[in-house]
Amino acid sequence: MQGCGDAPKTTMSWRDYHEWTKHSVESLGRLPHLLDWANMPDPFRHYEGVPILDLPADPPALETSALTALHGVAGPTAAEDGPTFLSQLLFHSASISASKLVPSTGSRYALRVNPSSGNLHPTEFHFLARGLKEWPDGLYHYRPSSHMAEQRAMGALELGLAGNVAPIVLILTSIVWREAWKYGDRAYRYCSHDIGHAWQAIATAAQAMGCENFARGCFPDDYVSQFCRLHEDEWPMLIIELRGGSIPLGKPRSTESIWYGGHANQISKESIAFPRIDRIHRATKLSHPGTSDIAIAEPASTGYGRIKLPYAASSPRTFGEVVRMRRSALNFVGGLRAISLAQLSALLTVTTPPFSADFAAARFTRLYVYAHRVDGLEPGVYKLWPEDATLEQIKSGDQRVVAAGLSLGQELAGNACVAFSMIGDLERAAEAHGDRGYRYVHFEAGAIGHRLYLAAEALGLGATGIGAFYDDEVHRYLNLTSEQGQVVYHFAIGYPVPDSRLNT
């Protein structure tokens, strides 16, 4: 491990980490970052030397309506056995769904159902299976490069975090180095967003397959790492339990557990240490199971807007089609073409159903909308009040240049029909969950972003998550005091510019 500068203290407060990783004109000048392409991390982890189990190719498509699934309506059961169920779940949440051409070399690289900052994919999917029909109990690591499962252990293994053992328990981990290679210290934020996206990719697919999901952010990190025998570069971030009648169960089989483990591939020649990332991770770790029975203070500001959101636009597109076709737009077609207020309403309402998680008793993130081209809505900035589905106008006039400028000058935020700032109440999250709350706010923002991606695709629009923005400039522009929160994620939705390099 090569050092990256300062001598590490044991932990770093989330406030210091957040301050340090803010983008500003000065910080971007201060930290020139050249990409070492020869040392680019491999986006695929393999645990070598273990049995590999096939997941059936071309599992049945998920025909339930995408917007209906996003509103929490369970889809019908289609899978008759464990392998088909797992294949269907992962095919619609974590698999490769497209590729892109690199014109200068003629090579192609993979794109997946779940988006990822810089397409670097720090998130790995592990799962425990228990009692599935025609699928051996055990611990598996998903191999998206070939849509297969690496069997890391066989037998009735239990994480032991909840009362009832769920038949499927996913453990999402982050290999932060993949993201830090490009984004440096700010990478911990992006990895946490990516976990939020991956969470909702699994949760919405499970919903569309008719089963319940529940996420646990509150678990002892080192215990879970040891239980799963994770390589040291992989950190457990979120656990998702799937239950319900649609999961095909077989006759109970009790087998002794056999560990294969496997050797984790080295993902780059050398991994550079980022002491600040180690410190924020350590600060947000738990050494005990924790409790979800927490009193959460009311938000600092409550209110309402004058503009009532109309009935939301509908879409005939199926969940399967939408998740497999979802892409990030590189840019949007500017000009005059607008979205309707009913489409905006459909986009906003998919962000409001409660999340199913032990840290989701309260929402910490609020949406500010930069409306550039929405029929029936004057250009301006609006705050969403989800409690009564209203918009409060806080600025009027053309926001295109400002929105692009705040997103580090990225044109797509100005060419979109609407752009968003997600404002996270980091203080309130910390009061409720301690330093761990820092992760939760970023998971929540990623989760909201994922729902926006899917709703946009369902409505025939394109979307892009934007992790790069001038933090304090956003606060100044929106007149936000620190009690009102900090910007944690940007987003843009509009008519995408076609990308000729894309092959679906």
Ligand SMILES: Cc1cc2nc3c(=O)[nH]c(=O)nc-3n(C[C@H](O)[C@H](O)[C@H](O)COP(=O)(O)O)c2cc1C
């Ligand atoms: C957390 C996050 C932050 C992102 N930030 C940006 C950004 O600042 N600018 C941009 O053009 N794309 C951004 N993206 C989009 C990614 O580049 C895109 O997801 C990735 O290239 C994979 O493409 P796909 O979404 O089509 O699968 C972001 C995506 C995520 C999930």
